[in-house]
Amino acid sequence: MKDSQRHLRPHSLGIIVLALFLAASLALGYGVAFAGKAHAATYTPPPSDRADTLIDSSWRFHLGDVSGAQNPSFDDASWGGVTLPHTWNAIDGQDGGSNYYRGIGWYRLHQTIPSADAGKQIFLQFDGADLVTDVYVNGTLLGEHQGGYAAFRYNATAALTIGGDNVIAVKVNNASNADIAPLSADFTFFGGLYRDVHLIVTDSVHMRMLDYGTSGLFVRQTNVSAAAANLQVTTEVWNDGGTPQNVTLNAVIVDGSNTTVQTLTATQSVAAHSGYTFVQTTTISNPHLWDGQRDPYLYHVYAQVQTGATVNDLVAEPLGLRSYAIDVNNGFFLNGHYLDLHGVNFHQDRINQGWAVTNAELDQDFNLAASMGSTALRMAHYQHAGRIYDDADGQGMVMWAEIPLVNGITNSANFTSNAEQQLTELIRQNYNHPSIIFWSISNEITNSGGPDSNTLLGDLNTVAKQQDPDRITTLADDSGPADATSKHTDTVGYNRYYGWYNGQATGLDGFLSSTHTNHPTMSFAISEYGAGGSIYQHQDNPPQTSPTSYFHPEEYQATLHEVSWQALASKPYVWGKFIWNMYDFASDGRNEGDTAGRNDKGLCTYDRVTCKDAFYWYKANWTTAPFVYLTDRRYTNRTTPTTDVKIYANTSSVTLTVNGVSQGARSSNNHIFLWTGVTLQAGSNAVSVSSTQGGTTYTDSATWNYSPNVRVNAGARLPYTDTSGKFYDVDHYYSGGTNGATSATIAGSPEQAEYQTYRSGSSFTYTIPAVNGSYIMYLKFMEPTKTGTGQRVFSVAANGATVISNLDIYAQVGKNTALQQQFPITVTNGIVTLSFTASTDSALVNAISLVHQ
Numbered sequence: 001m002k003d004s005q006r007h008l009r010p011h012s013l014g015i016i017v018l019a020l021f022l023a024a025s026l027a028l029g030y031g032v033a034f035a036g037k038a039h040a041a042t043y044t045p046p047p048s049d050r051a052d053t054l055i056d057s058s059w060r061f062h063l064g065d066v067s068g069a070q071n072p073s074f075d076d077a078s079w080g081g082v083t084l085p086h087t088w089n090a091i092d093g094q095d096g097g098s099n100y101y102r103g104i105g106w107y108r109l110h111q112t113i114p115s116a117d118a119g120k121q122i123f124l125q126f127d128g129a130d131l132v133t134d135v136y137v138n139g140t141l142l143g144e145h146q147g148g149y150a151a152f153r154y155n156a157t158a159a160l161t162i163g164g165d166n167v168i169a170v171k172v173n174n175a176s177n178a179d180i181a182p183l184s185a186d187f188t189f190f191g192g193l194y195r196d197v198h199l200i201v202t203d204s205v206h207m208r209m210l211d212y213g214t215s216g217l218f219v220r221q222t223n224v225s226a227a228a229a230n231l232q233v234t235t236e237v238w239n240d241g242g243t244p245q246n247v248t249l250n251a252v253i254v255d256g257s258n259t260t261v262q263t264l265t266a267t268q269s270v271a272a273h274s275g276y277t278f279v280q281t282t283t284i285s286n287p288h289l290w291d292g293q294r295d296p297y298l299y300h301v302y303a304q305v306q307t308g309a310t311v312n313d314l315v316a317e318p319l320g321l322r323s324y325a326i327d328v329n330n331g332f333f334l335n336g337h338y339l340d341l342h343g344v345n346f347h348q349d350r351i352n353q354g355w356a357v358t359n360a361e362l363d364q365d366f367n368l369a370a371s372m373g374s375t376a377l378r379m380a381h382y383q384h385a386g387r388i389y390d391d392a393d394g395q396g397m398v399m400w401a402e403i404p405l406v407n408g409i410t411n412s413a414n415f416t417s418n419a420e421q422q423l424t425e426l427i428r429q430n431y432n433h434p435s436i437i438f439w440s441i442s443n444e445i446t447n448s449g450g451p452d453s454n455t456l457l458g459d460l461n462t463v464a465k466q467q468d469p470d471r472i473t474t475l476a477d478d479s480g481p482a483d484a485t486s487k488h489t490d491t492v493g494y495n496r497y498y499g500w501y502n503g504q505a506t507g508l509d510g511f512l513s514s515t516h517t518n519h520p521t522m523s524f525a526i527s528e529y530g531a532g533g534s535i536y537q538h539q540d541n542p543p544q545t546s547p548t549s550y551f552h553p554e555e556y557q558a559t560l561h562e563v564s565w566q567a568l569a570s571k572p573y574v575w576g577k578f579i580w581n582m583y584d585f586a587s588d589g590r591n592e593g594d595t596a597g598r599n600d601k602g603l604c605t606y607d608r609v610t611c612k613d614a615f616y617w618y619k620a621n622w623t624t625a626p627f628v629y630l631t632d633r634r635y636t637n638r639t640t641p642t643t644d645v646k647i648y649a650n651t652s653s654v655t656l657t658v659n660g661v662s663q664g665a666r667s668s669n670n671h672i673f674l675w676t677g678v679t680l681q682a683g684s685n686a687v688s689v690s691s692t693q694g695g696t697t698y699t700d701s702a703t704w705n706y707s708p709n710v711r712v713n714a715g716a717r718l719p720y721t722d723t724s725g726k727f728y729d730v731d732h733y734y735s736g737g738t739n740g741a742t743s744a745t746i747a748g749s750p751e752q753a754e755y756q757t758y759r760s761g762s763s764f765t766y767t768i769p770a771v772n773g774s775y776i777m778y779l780k781f782m783e784p785t786k787t788g789t790g791q792r793v794f795s796v797a798a799n800g801a802t803v804i805s806n807l808d809i810y811a812q813v814g815k816n817t818a819l820q821q822q823f824p825i826t827v828t829n830g831i832v833t834l835s836f837t838a839s840t841d842s843a844l845v846n847a848i849s850l851v852h853q
Contacts, residue, residue, distance in 0.1 A: 042258050046311045056084035059108065061079055063105050065106070074108070084193050087354040088105050089190045094351065094352070096596025105174075106170070113163065121204055129194065131180060133152075137156045146177075146421070147181075147421065149422070153213050180418050181409075184407045184448060194356045194357075205270070206240070216238075218233075226286070228286070231281065233251045233303075234279050239270040249278045250303075251263070258300075264280040266280060300316050303316075326575050327523075328520065330573065331574070339375060340572065342374065342375055343369065344580075346378070347581060350606070372603070376397060379399060380402055383422070399437065400437075401440065405460070424467055442475045443475070454484050454488070474492060494515075494527060498511065499531060500532070505560045508529065524575070531601060533556070534553065536718050537554065551732040581599070582603055582604065584600050584601070586599075613631045613632070631646045637727045645675040647700075649698075653666070687704055712768070728849075734764060736763060738761055742816070763836060770830065771830070775826070775851055778820055779845055780818065780819070780849070781818075781844060782817065786815065790808060825850075
């Protein structure tokens, strides 16, 4: 059987394989030691014949299919140069319209293989390429990988010219494919070689390289306690040479200080062009446990492959010894103690980069989530870069790892096979990460209708258990506890957006209680909850926001999270609580919030520059290092003279000062410190808060500007400051109508942005809060589409009285030309109501300016 076709499952080999191994080894006269004596010596990994080189630079790239591009003689001089990681969708995948390029892109690289590598085995490894990848070397097809998120390898030895130039050509295709998951999802599928590419050189005797891109080393742990931990070390060795080789496998277990704990040794004759799987068992007494963030202690296991005294190959894997369990009434337990699993969901893209991110950026993403106090991460909705799992191992974060089975399925053998392949890749490539405790087999699989998914889900759970009988299987469901999709895995997570997509924010509490009461034997998590929020959009005490609108005030997002977390925090039986999402991310089909093509439910912005108020709400609840945070800090332009001031803090008492005058101290039992009805003065207001804890004073501050003038840039998602310094808020306060925009140059005004967006409709209304008093109302118009008189005619009423009758913008100024009309208005009840009603076609307004007199 070919190496690439073997699907060994080392964790189900069991006693039979172990016995066969012992018998064969003894019959051949080779010594076997399964539990070597402990050593006090420091282990220094010996040099081996393996070399792993990144080949990320000097690639040539062409977007689109090209005939013959795999051939060495193909002229790629006109192609652009790129450095990996790379995606061709960095911009069009995030700009909205659901029209980003999904198709073929070609990469080519000239690579010289040194003469010194003659007689060795040479592999190409791709850490991530989306979605279908064909790899050629010197015109020879090495293979096609189907799936966008796992690493994969090919043996390139036979196709390479040693000592000469070689052409590596790679065709990547991110077009939709009915045989490959995901078929659809609420995120952009960025095409390209978006992770590193490696050239790996090994001796002819080496660790097995073509087992789903794994290291070939698997360490299973069972019966872990403070007293002992049982280990089964499975090591896959391959002999690509032309003669049998006597191979000695030393499995060296070292502790956190690199001191050798045990060495397990076995020797076996391995036939030419064949492999052998060593299975060794041992027990570690009194192990130092991997205990999450309290103590993320790591051992390491080195697989040292030798022929005689020569170390042919060497790989290492982390080993974190831990036990875990879910109690349906009391939640998650790690090493016998309760651990509240709370954290965030992750996507891997960044603004203007897509999925082409660096290890340093992945570290930043992880560390920011950790700094908020997360104890667990859900790595949605696909296999993430190994760097993230490494970070979790080292910092003690519990991980939920998932395959890209999202929304729906194709009812076909090919689709089933591909889903099983992607799950097998996920588990085998990440088997040794102690941080991973949950394997997830799907997300919202009934979302798009279509074929029934239950047979496939059952198959996938079986695959997961065959590959790893020890970890907990799960999935994320949006149907409900009674649905069959909830029944396939060990546990389940529910995606619930109370206060956003359905119901009120307070509805989450009832869902949690009723689910636990009505399904008392079922454990469950909340795998997603949250709301959109823009750092540029603000409102005092905002009502529930429409998810599909352009107005997602930051204040509503924070309020929803306050309600949601207070419901979740009191229920330990909800074993996991995962916010959607840590960062804003690209979803090119969306058109909502302040930016098209973006899902803005992140606790931090897409560029990672700003963490929203909700981030600090969780930091106050989840961390203990003292801090204070002034919410609404970006709500800098105020139009009412009184406001509530809200602080998030994890200290016992907080003092507020406004313009140098103390507003007193507040205490809190829920990390929210609130002052109501605080008066602002006209102009600039210095707002500061302080708290003294343990002799250290913690402070925060902001400057808020108050003016009774209200200005709205109709149709605009982002605020605007005109050339004279006047601030125009984003479009809100409206009911009815639709947003519109033009890129045309507007005549008659220097304020292009003020006139290039608008609200229009047969009728719509603005209800604008304003301080009582006398005002001049300025309404600004521009005709964006009509080309003749009488094509658009409408009237405007203010507080019920008509102030503009039968306005025809084109008749007055023509197309793409600014028009301003004004009238006095008196506010007596704190509200201005503007009603726009069309008599021909639709009404329209570009900007509203209410100026106090």
